[in-house]
Amino acid sequence: MTKVAGRTALVTGGGSGIGRGLALELAAKGASVAIADILPDNARTVAEEIAAKGGKALAIECDVTDMASLADAKRMASDRLGPVSLLFANAGATSFERITDMSADDIDWIVHANLIGVLNCVKTFYPDMVAARDGHVCATASTAGLLPSWIPYHAAYSGAKMGIIGMMLNLAVEAREYGVGTTAFVPHGVVSNMKANNARYRPARFGGPGEGEVQIPDGAQWHAQVTFRPAELVGKLVVKAVEEDRPMVISDGSIRKTFDETYRRIVYDAFDFADAFYAEESAFTGKD
Structure with missing residues (x-):
């Protein structure tokens, strides 16, 4: 079992959606929570929400595609809240485009924001857990990675999210040697602000940021019925799975x-x- 109370947790993409749900539940369980987000105002809003309920939280501006930014986030969280022993590598970005319509920057951004961003988080925080022989890493993948043919025009995104699942299941083998837990989180339908905020998540070196909602093209129809669950409820599910050291958690058994x-x-x-x-x-x- 992984204890949450009294620990320091860091949640990337913690300023909205699933990340916010995770942060609220971790704080409710007694963790001090560093809320890392590329949109600092969103991170501050969640930190203030936690503080208003008597919890302890810190807002940090962070770009998971930038190792220097993650190093700064680690230093700030450690200085203010203590060493991070619970990592929730949750930040990501999406797209719905034919691969032939995507530019090199488009593909680089999607792969870096999702797969490379998670690897960067693991590289930054996991070694300290190994040294302490204690901690837990949870990374957010997607149903699009578990079922990559589930929805079209998602090739780069599905590839990146499938990579997260493979990486986490493989990391579990070596992490087990050091008493560190791992969980691959596979969300299905979750209520979030991803469509509205997505373009704003794009760093300048990948051609961003931008404005406007994600556009889903005609023909991009889901091949399964989707129930969109509240992010707060999904946050409770994931934290419970982490507490139980489950190697994988899926947000919808349907x-x-x-x-x-x-x-x-x-x-x-x-x-x-x-x-x-x-x-x-x-x-x-x-x-x-």
Whole structure:
């Protein structure tokens, strides 16, 4: 079990949506929370919300694609709240575009804001947990990574989010040696301000920031019914999973059937194809 009370937690992308839900629940459970967000006003609003309820929180402006920015966030959190032993690498950005319509900057931003940003967070905070033989890392992926064919025009995003799942499940193997817990969080439908804020999350070196909502093109239809759950409720679910040291938590069990159908159709078919191919080759060559 991972204890939350009395620890210092850092939540990236903590100024809205899932990050805010995580921060509120961590504070309610007795953690001191560093709210790191590329939009500092959002981080301050959440920190003030926590303080108004008697909790302890610190707002930090942070860009997870920039290692120097993360180093500054680590220093500020440690100085004000104590060493970070609970990391929630939650910041991310999205896009709904055909890969042929995306510029090099578009792709770099999506991959860095999601996958590289999580790796940067792990590289910044995880070594101290290893040294202390204590702590927990939780990273936010997406159903788009678990079920990458679930929605079209999401190739760069799905690739990055699938990478987070793979990285976290692999990190669990080495983290276990040091008593450090890991959780891959796979959100499905969650109420957030992602569509409205997304363009503002884009750093200048990737061609941003911008304004306006994310536009979902015609034809980008979800291939499963989606229930959008409140971020505060999802935050409670994720923190509970971290407390129980669960290697993965999914925000909606209703996608079980879609997962089964997807992997039976694609992955199981690939297994069957390989088995059939080598069976035919063995018969042709006379070798087992």
